[in-house]
Structures are given as C-alpha cells and as structure tokens.
Amino acid sequence: MHVYIEDIGKYEGREVTVKGWLYNKRSSGKIRFILIRDGTGIIQSVIAEGDVDDSVFEVADRITQESSVILNGTVRKDERAPGGYEIVAESIEIVQAAQDYPITPKEHSIEYLLPLRHLWLRSKKQNSIMHIRHELIKACRDFLDGRGFINADTPILTPASVEGTTTLFPVDYYGDKVYLAQSGQLYNEATIGALGKVYCFGPTFRAEKSKTRRHLTEFWMLEPEVAFLDLDGVMKLAEEMILYVIGQILEKRGNDLKTLERDTAKLTRIKKPFPRITYREAVDIIKKKDKKFEYGEDFGAPHETIISESFDKPVFIHHYPAGIKAFYMKRDPKDESLSLSVDMIGPEGIGELIGGGQREDDYDILLERVRENKLPEGAYQWYLDLRKYGTCPHSGFGLGIERAIAWICGIKHVRETIPFPRMLERVYP
RNA sequence: UCCUCGGUAGCUCAAUGGUAGAGCAUCCGGCUGUUAACCGGAGGGUUGCAAGUUCGAGUCUUGCCCGAGGAGCCA
Numbered sequence: 001m002h003v004y005i006e007d008i009g010k011y012e013g014r015e016v017t018v019k020g021w022l023y024n025k026r027s028s029g030k031i032r033f034i035l036i037r038d039g040t041g042i043i044q045s046v047i048a049e050g051d052v053d054d055s056v057f058e059v060a061d062r063i064t065q066e067s068s069v070i071l072n073g074t075v076r077k078d079e080r081a082p083g084g085y086e087i088v089a090e091s092i093e094i095v096q097a098a099q100d101y102p103i104t105p106k107e108h109s110i111e112y113l114l115p116l117r118h119l120w121l122r123s124k125k126q127n128s129i130m131h132i133r134h135e136l137i138k139a140c141r142d143f144l145d146g147r148g149f150i151n152a153d154t155p156i157l158t159p160a161s162v163e164g165t166t167t168l169f170p171v172d173y174y175g176d177k178v179y180l181a182q183s184g185q186l187y188n189e190a191t192i193g194a195l196g197k198v199y200c201f202g203p204t205f206r207a208e209k210s211k212t213r214r215h216l217t218e219f220w221m222l223e224p225e226v227a228f229l230d231l232d233g234v235m236k237l238a239e240e241m242i243l244y245v246i247g248q249i250l251e252k253r254g255n256d257l258k259t260l261e262r263d264t265a266k267l268t269r270i271k272k273p274f275p276r277i278t279y280r281e282a283v284d285i286i287k288k289k290d291k292k293f294e295y296g297e298d299f300g301a302p303h304e305t306i307i308s309e310s311f312d313k314p315v316f317i318h319h320y321p322a323g324i325k326a327f328y329m330k331r332d333p334k335d336e337s338l339s340l341s342v343d344m345i346g347p348e349g350i351g352e353l354i355g356g357g358q359r360e361d362d363y364d365i366l367l368e369r370v371r372e373n374k375l376p377e378g379a380y381q382w383y384l385d386l387r388k389y390g391t392c393p394h395s396g397f398g399l400g401i402e403r404a405i406a407w408i409c410g411i412k413h414v415r416e417t418i419p420f421p422r423m424l425e426r427v428y429p
Numbered sequence: 430u431c432c433u434c435g436g437u438a439g440c441u442c443a444a445u446g447g448u449a450g451a452g453c454a455u456c457c458g459g460c461u462g463u464u465a466a467c468c469g470g471a472g473g474g475u476u477g478c479a480a481g482u483u484c485g486a487g488u489c490u491u492g493c494c495c496g497a498g499g500a501g502c503c504a
Contacts, residue, residue: 028467029460048461065454080462100439105465106453107441111496167502183504208502209430221504300501343504352504400504414504425496 005041008085011075018043018087021122022067022098024105025060032060034089035082036071039127045071045087052089059092065104066122068095117420118429128256129416132249133405137201139248140222140399143241144199149224152191154184154200159379167207169217180205185396186328186383188225189359192394193386199224211424212301213413214351216402218422225396231340231358234395235316238344238354239274241399242314246270249408262410266348269312274344276316285310298324305349314353318342327369330358330393342397350407356397363387 003016020038027033030049035042047060063069073087080086103119113120120126141151157171158181168179184200191198201222208215224237246267249257257264277285286293286303293303298320307315322331322339329339341357360366366387370380405417415421420429 024465026463026466027460028463031461031463033463033466035464044464046462050461078462080464082464100455102439104440104454107465109441109497111436112440114496204504206503210500210502211497212499212501215503219504298502301499355504398504403504 005036005038005043008041008043008075008083008087012077012085013075015072015074015090016087017070017072019070020068022063022065022069024065025063027061032057034060034063034071034092036069037122037127041083042124043083043085043087044081045073045089046081047089047092052091056089056091059094060089062097063092063094064098064101066098066101066119068098069093070095114415114421114426115428121419124259126416128253128259129405129409129411130419131256132253132260132409133401133417135249135253136245136405136408137220137222137401139245140241141201142248143244144197144224147197149197149199150191150195152188152195152198152200153202154181154187154191156181156202156205167209169205169207182206183221183398184223185225185398188223188396189386189394190382192225192227193390197224197226209424213415214301214403214406216414216418216421216423219414219418220401221398222401223396223398225394227392227394229358229395230393231318231342231395234356234358234397235274235276235318235342238316238342238356238397238399239272239314242274242344242353242404243270243272245404246408257409260409260411262408266312266410267408270314270347274314274316275311276318278319279317279321279338280319282307282317296321296323301351304345304351308345308347308349308351312347314344314346316342316344318357325357327373327375328359328366330360331365340395344397346403346407348407348410350403352400353403353407354397354399356395358393358395361387361391361393363391 001016002019003011005018018036018038020036023035023037023042025032025034032047034045034047036045047057049057070093071087071089072091073089076086076088077084078086102116103123121130157173157178159178168182170177170179182204184202188198188200199222202220203218204221205218207217226237250264250267283293283295286306289306290303307317318341319332319338320341321337322329325339325341329341332338332340339357343352344354345351346353360369363384367384370377402414402417406414409417411417415423
C-alpha cells in the first residue's frame with residue numbers, strides 16, 4: 001500500500017510502499033541505510049545483506065542521490081532512526097537514476113543555489129519554508145473567511161498606477177499600455193460596496209530597483225478591506241489576524257520551525273495588545289539614536305529597525321504626516337497635516353509587514369487629492385464614483401506575505417520564502 | 430542609480446610576487462546501526478575576461494563582465 005512518509009507512524013509493523021527520491025545514503029560493511037523523501041517527510045530504510053535478495057542489496061549500492069525510487073518494506077519503530085521509525089526494505093525499484101545531482105548535503109553559496117532553485121526546493125530547509133508558507137496563507141484565509149469576508153480578487157492588468165509615484169511594469173495590451181498591479185486596494189474599495197468585507201490575495205509587482213533582503217519585484221500580498229471600519233478597527237483586525245496566524249503555525253508546523261532552528265520563544269511570547277504609537281512618538285524614539293532625523297521624514301530601513309528593537313512584538317505606527325502617505329489616505333479631522341494611516345513594523349528587524357489605514361471617503365476632497373497629485377482624472381472616475389454612490393468610512397491593509405514568512409521562519413532574506421523569487425536582474429529559473 | 434565586498438578543482442575555501450593545495454563530491458577498496466557516517470587510495474585547474482608592471486602574477490595596476498550585501502523606494 002502506498003503511504004506518505006508523514007503518516008508512517010500509523011503503519012508500524014505493516015508492509016508499506018513509499019514513493020519518492022533518494023535524499024542520502026550511508027553504508028557500513030554489509031548494511032545500507034538509505035534516506036528517502038517524498039515531500040511530506042524523510043524516512044530511513046535499512047537493507048542488510050543476507051536479509052534480502054542479493055539483487056536488492058546491489059540496487060541499494062547503485063542508487064544515487066535524488067534518484068526517483070519505489071521502496072517496499074515493513075515499518076519498524078527504532079530510536080536509532082531519524083524520526084523514530086524506519087522501513088526494513090524488501091524491495092527497491094529505481095524509477096530513474098539521477099546522475100551527478102549538483103546539490104550535495106554540504107554547504108553551498110547563495111550564488112550557486114539561486115540558479116538551481118528548481119532543485120534547491122527539494123532540500124530540507126526549503127521544504128519546511130514552503131510548508132510554512134502554505135500554512136500561513138491558509139491561516140490568513142481561514143481567519144478572514146471565519147469572519148465572513150468574501151475573497152474578491154482584483155485585476156493584475158491595470159490601466160494606471162495606484163499611487164502614481166511607484167515604478168510599474170508596463171505591458172503591451174493590444175497596442176495600448178497597461179501595467180502589472182502593485183496593489184488591489186482601489187478595487188477592494190469597490191467590492192466592499194457590493195460585499196461589505198472583502199479581501200484579495202494575489203501577486204503584485206514593483207519595478208523599483210530595490211536590491212535588499214526585504215524586496216522582490218514580484219511578491220504576494222493579502223489585502224482585506226472593510227466598509228464602516230475606522231483606523232482603530234483596522235489595527236485590531238490586523239493584530240488579531242497576525243496572532244491567529246502565528247498560533248496556527250506554532251501548532252501545525254512546529255517540526256518545520258525546528259528544522260529551521262527558529263527560536264519559537266520569540267513567537268510564543270507575542271500576545272495582544274501590540275503597542276500602538278503615533279508617528280510623532282516613533283520620531284522621538286528614533287531621535288534618541290539618530291540625531292539627524294527630522295520630523296516629517298519617512299522612515300528608512302535603519303529607522304524601522306530602531307523602532308522594532310524597542311519592542312519585543314509587532315508595533316503599530318499610526319498618524320503619519322499626510323505628505324509621506326498615499327493620496328487616498330483620509331486626513332485626521334483633528335489635525336489636517338496627519339493621515340489616518342498605519343504601518344505594522346515586525347520584530348527582529350524584518351521591517352514593514354503591514355501598511356494600511358482609513359481611506360478618504362469624501363468626493364470633493366478625494367477629487368482635490370487626485371488633482372494635487374496630477375493623476376489622470378479620467379482613469380480614476382470609477383474610483384471617485386464610489387464616493388458619490390453611498391460612500392462610507394472604510395479601512396483596510398496589505399500584508400506582505402513573503403516578509404511575514406521570513407519573520408516567522410527566522411530567515412534573513414525574502415528570496416527563500418517564495419518558490420521562484422523574482423528579483424532585480426534575476427528571473428531564472 | 431549610488432556605496433561596500435567578492436569571483437581559484439563539480440562544491441566550500443586556502444595559498445609573503447617564486448612548484449596551484451585541503452575538505453566534501455566522484456571513482457576504487459574496507460567496515461553489520463549509520464546520523465552532513467567513518468578509514469585508505471585515485472582522478473580532477475585557461476585562478477571571471479582583457480591588457481599592463483615584473484626575470485617571474487592567483488597575488489600588484491587599469492578597464493570590463495558577473496554575483497552578493499546595503500542605501501534610496503516600498504510590503
């Protein structure tokens with residue numbers, strides 16, 4: 001019976017078939033240990049000369065790293081085996097013999113591994129990262145679905161920039177120029193009018209020439225948007241979602257976090273409430289360490305790190321000066337120079353995980369902002385319409401999936417959190 | 430776009446301006462409980478490319494190519 005390795009414990013004493021690839025092998029005289037992986041886990045199989053047909057023993061000698069194999073044998077509990085179980089082999093079939101697999105179980109440089117990403121994904125740590133990515137996305141969706149949100153995805157080919165300033169990837173569209181979406185938010189503001197609570201989840205594209213461990217040119221973003229929700233409400237939503245996601249990953253992917261050597265104490269100690277500080281308070285914290293920083297400037301990566309190191313959990317920074325935030329952010333009625341915006345800065349120097357806020361809901365003010373920012377008024381007509389036909393206070397945020405994964409996994413660079421990273425000057429494989 | 434660092438065997442790295450080396454991988458041999466197994470042996474090189482200085486360049490100089498880290502911008 002074909003079984004998956006993650007379930008092997010249920011089959012103790014029984015004969016099973018595993019289908020997978022040779023992870024590694026070791027030998028000692030007349031005994032062979034072969035490690036097989038199938039995507040769900042790794043299992044050791046033991047083959048002793050004399051216990052099996054000579055031809056089986058001979059196959060075990062010939063098998064090479066990453067050859068695809070089908071193995072039959074009996075499951076046995078054994079403390080000496082990694083994982084606690086092993087298979088006493090009865091037969092092995094080599095489906096295809098791999099030759100000179102380029103990634104050995106030794107250390108390799110990132111320069112070497114990135115062009116081999118299609119194979120690198122097979123290795124243990126990368127496998128754990130992908131499992132955590134899957135769980136994180138599932139947890140986000142489960143959280144929102146459980147609160148009655150509707151997944152209403154937004155277009156990737158879009159006629160204009162959301163914020164006008166950021167560099168976009170142009171695409172030829174039957175002779176016209178369209179752009180790859182950098183956010184689904186504006187469309188979310190339309191679908192809340194139809195559905196109330198929505199989210200979109202998909203790839204987004206930024207053509208900036210960013211070359212840091214926090215940037216990809218193609219990355220995934222989860223963007224919830226809610227009608228009749230204010231700034232405080234959106235912070236509460238983001239906080240509860242992050243806590244739910246961490247909880248699910250700790251509960252379901254503990255082994256993967258262990259493989260990644262993640263210090264889970266840094267995750268388990270995160271409880272609500274997350275600190276909520278104003279931009280002005282954040283500036284005061286920064287000025288203690290960076291005398292040159294002036295009120296009104298946007299935070300750079302080193303400034304975000306100063307803030308994140310001042311707390312041991314994610315921190316909300318709200319009420320940024322309107323000038324450094326997007327045109328669609330609602331102004332604070334108590335102080336027109338401030339916006340009802342919020343960023344969530346992750347711990348351990350991971351940077352901005354979430355950006356969001358309350359949106360401008362007044363037609364005349366929004367039109368003024370569009371004109372101030374010299375945006376093409378015609379292209380934004382539908383967006384302005386939303387303020388004409390039953391406008392309401394509304395808020396939302398965007399969560400950068402890869403940064404969230406990097407934080408939870410405790411890895412430095414977002415390029416390892418997506419199966420095939422797209423970076424400045426790297427689109428292979 | 431700017432700043433910093435790097436490029437030597439399949440991989441990871443050594444090598445005062447003076448014979449190009451080790452570990453791993455591969456191949457051969459040994460070992461009946463291995464845990465990135467171990468032990469012995471063998472093969473393996475246009476030192477990123479081009480020019481220059483020098484009796485002599487992996488090493489020094491200049492230019493170029495490629496990569497990594499960071500900045501700005503952002504999630």
